[in-house]
Amino acid sequence: MREVFQQELSQVKDLLVSTSKEVNYAIQGATTALATLDIPLAESVIAHDQAIDALTADLDELSITILAKQQPVARDLRVVVSALRMSANLERMGDLAKHIAQVVTYLDKPLGHDTEIVDVFAQMSESVLDLAEQVTRLFETEDIEIARRISADDDIVDAHHAHIFDITLALEWAGDRDETVNITLTNRYIERFADHAVRIAEKIEYLATGDWS
Amino acid sequence: MREVFQQELSQVKDLLVSTSKEVNYAIQGATTALATLDIPLAESVIAHDQAIDALTADLDELSITILAKQQPVARDLRVVVSALRMSANLERMGDLAKHIAQVVTYLDKPLGHDTEIVDVFAQMSESVLDLAEQVTRLFETEDIEIARRISADDDIVDAHHAHIFDITLALEWAGDRDETVNITLTNRYIERFADHAVRIAEKIEYLATGDWS
DSSP states (O other): OHHHHHHHHHHHHHHHHHHHHHHHHHHHHHHHHHHHTOHHHHHHHHHHHHHHHHHHHHHHHHHHHHHHHHOOOHHHHHHHHHHHHHHHHHHHHHHHHHHHHHHHHTOSSOTTTTSTHHHHHHHHHHHHHHHHHHHHHHHHHOOHHHHHHHHHHHHHHHHHHHHHHHHHHSTTOOOOHHHHHHHHHHHHHHHHHHHHHHHHHHHHHHHHHSOOO | OHHHHHHHHHHHHHHHHHHHHHHHHHHHHHHHHHHHTOHHHHHHHHHHHHHHHHHHHHHHHHHHHHHHHHOOOHHHHHHHHHHHHHHHHHHHHHHHHHHHHHHHHHOSSOTTTTSTHHHHHHHHHHHHHHHHHHHHHHHHHOOHHHHHHHHHHHHHHHHHHHHHHHHHHSTTOOOOHHHHHHHHHHHHHHHHHHHHHHHHHHHHHHHHHSOOO
């Protein structure tokens, strides 16, 4: 029974890894489409979100099947419950990548064209892609040093997020209203994506340290 | 054992009801503070979010304890797993009410002052308060007619959300940039709050119909 349980847990881990790879692919596509105004790429990110939803649904069903058949207790139970919760984080990260791609499809020029915003979005995108890749490595290795780094690196995303606010609210900002609204929403979507990476890191850290949440 | 399980499930239900009442209280406070620019009320909503977080943490611990001790299967297992997920929805609804209250603390005049926006936010607030109250009744009664009504009523919130976008993007909009950014974010927070109500309604409907998700 214990061996079957370990096999099933390893399937959960594989699904977490493969789902997070799809999420990386989505955020990479969404931020690249944002930087280059690549509408076909944005549309492919939007269409691809169904694949992420299907993977997280598989992850949920597998977790529920393990709960029913293996009836885990103590740490094993926390591991399966955490998988269910991290599945919800990954599903939402996929949605946020899709929302960024949806904004791109409404644009006729890159967001913040000819302004500092382009550079800040580029740096913020790089930070958030790095976070997404760290999440995959965290699922692969369960190394809590990576979990701690994710929480620290989220501060960089938050600083970019605050910087973009400051630029659009400064007196000299000359972007039009549509652009300001789209920048505000995109800024929010990227920041929320990073928040979910932090939530995942916290759960893995809690599993490792026994400090449940 | 079955009797103990039923008692524990009834505790879960009581916690879902009481948490959703706290969430109602928060969104009512946040939207009232938004309409009246009541900063002390907004600050009390912000401080009160800790109580919602504590209730959802209790709900999570109770659900995990039931999984460990009762090892439910089939529908019983789905009920407990759904409680865990709905707890996450309620926690996030509390966060969104807090975010609306945080915007209020930055304002020096009501959002959309002297424009149609004030009326649309008032109507949208009424719709979302109604949704929040329906969620409480849904937890109390498990009546799937209420679940279906919540999904339908969310369309009203979405229509207000789209209307606010249209107003701020129209040529004649004369609000300043800070105001446009704050309106965009507040509009998003209210819409997301309603989305979580729909997610809860879907879960209760799935539990009633056996169409799991």
